[in-house]
Amino acid sequence: MLRTKIREILDRDSAGDDVLVQGWVKTRRSSRNVTFLQINDGSTLKDLQVVADESLSNFADADSLTTGCSVSISGQLVDSPGKGQRFEIHAKSLEVMGLADPDTYPLQKKRHTVEFLREIAHLRPRTNTFGAMARVRNTLAFAIHRFFQERGFLFLQAPMITASDAEGAGAMFRVTTLDLDQLPIKNGAADSAEDFFGEPTFLTVSGQLEAEIFALALSDVYTFGPTFRAENSNTSRHLAEFWMVEPEVAFCELDGLTELAEDFLKYIFTYVLDHCPEDLAFFNQWYDESVISTLEGIASSSFERMTYTEAVDILQRSGEKFEFPVHWGTDLQSEHERYLTEKHIGRPVIVTDYPKEIKAFYMRLSDDGKTVRAMDVLVPRIGEIIGGSQREERKDILLERMRESGLDEQNYWWYLDLRSYGTVPHAGFGLGFERTVQFATGMPNIRDVSPFPRTPKSAGF
């Protein structure tokens, strides 16, 4: 008999057939002559109830199963007389595939803290929380590809190793094959000529510059892959390794980009609402009772738009006591962003046109000479979920901005070439994938929406 996934069994219209299920025991409840097993195989949040009685030749085995044991069970699917489930299986045969010694198996049939589960990250996928997280994460990743593919965007794989050491997005991890215990020294420093690539190389912090290269040939592209930041950030919103989605669109200005960002977020959140209702209900019940209503709100309402100048004005007149005072020219702090999106508007907010001094060199300078065509999408609880801009496509102005930022134009000769030959207006943004999963699930800590989170002093799994 072929194995049937529990999700497929529970979706059936009627009982009656014999089925084979394979999975892990969540709990066992025993009376003298009958044992109830709850089996989960990860295909859905729900467990399948298996009823074993003395008609089973190895009933004693069934009666001794504990949480975490793996089993293969065949039997008839029947309507359940008990409350709590529609169907159950009356076991005709039961094979114990792997035991899980209850003296040492760390998962119990009760709630564990996420902090404890991080210490046993190899077993936490077996919990309801991490199973649901993995399914939501998978669905969001699929929705992201669908959104862009439906719009004719080309999926571009940006390199993970780069020789550009100043992409302006934070500290980078060095990539080297040099023997750190016996470094070749030249002029008092490590001799990179001896290194694998013959020059210093790093893990990428962004695929944006490479995406621009292809956008200026293929029009609409997106990257979706891992990026790395060696910042010593210890917060619930930062990882040293995280996935980023970076669309780059040619013949597009800032207004078109904000529309794309809004359509994009609405699409992926609508998609996850439609395809993961049970998992979202789980998060709504146990982690954040406003998750579903927030996602529904985003899907159905338009995002607020305001300029940085307007945002500063709102903050200054809010009467709120901020730890950091607000004035034009400084970047918005977390508390300011959250005030805007959570209290003042109550919905996602797109803030545009920031002072050029606080933004990257490649963002397009506006006619006022003071602001750049940048945008941040702010959402409740997370703050900044998307950051993007229209890119500076005018070579002379780009050169001037690079000099102001203290960058060596020699290192960006190819980036400048794109402006020398057939330059066009273009724009793009970056979306932190884990922050998106965090937002969609209500999980408070980003370490719990990554299968294997990397943070300072932690790469154990």
Place this chain on the structure above:
RNA sequence: UCCCGAGUAGCUCAGCGGUAGAGCGGGCGGCUGUUAACCGCUAGGUCGCAGGUUCGAAUCCUGCCUCGGGAGCCA
């Protein structure tokens, strides 16, 4: 990196100067259909590590480690 807070049984925590506790989980027994089942019995701890104060330290002090919350950096 900075500011707070916490580390006591497998897990979640109480105890906060007088010599170690509970619930859950585990083991054993009971129970004819349970829903994180229920009932009874039971085992289980260098109280994060290292110093110090004290007649006496889980409890007070110092340092370190780990974890968490907030901030900065950002996605």
